[in-house]
Amino acid sequence: MVASCSTSVSASSSSTDSGKNTSVIKSFLIDDSVTKGEILWTIETVMMHTSLRTAGRDMLLFKTIFPDSNIAQKMQLQRDEVGYLLAYGIAPFFEKELSDSFKGFKR
8 A cells, every 4th residue: 555645835945846857857868868879889889890898998988088078977888788788779679660661561
């Protein structure tokens, strides 16, 4: 059983809530940019025939080269994560795209 909880917002807390909301939105935007960067780097790894180990080590290099970039600092790809992203994220996406593109053709 889940206990119900009621919350009330006073007028004085609305300005602090908007500040919190702005920081939460910025956090999601940075996280979205981090995810986009990780996906693009994984695709680049495949296109350039780079090893997964090298792709993971490059994350440390990005953090060193771009110390002022929140995106570079938050990228967390290592060898295993690159492999998982390829096998369970990017490959199924492109497989579905390819399959959908052939649905209109007949034998």
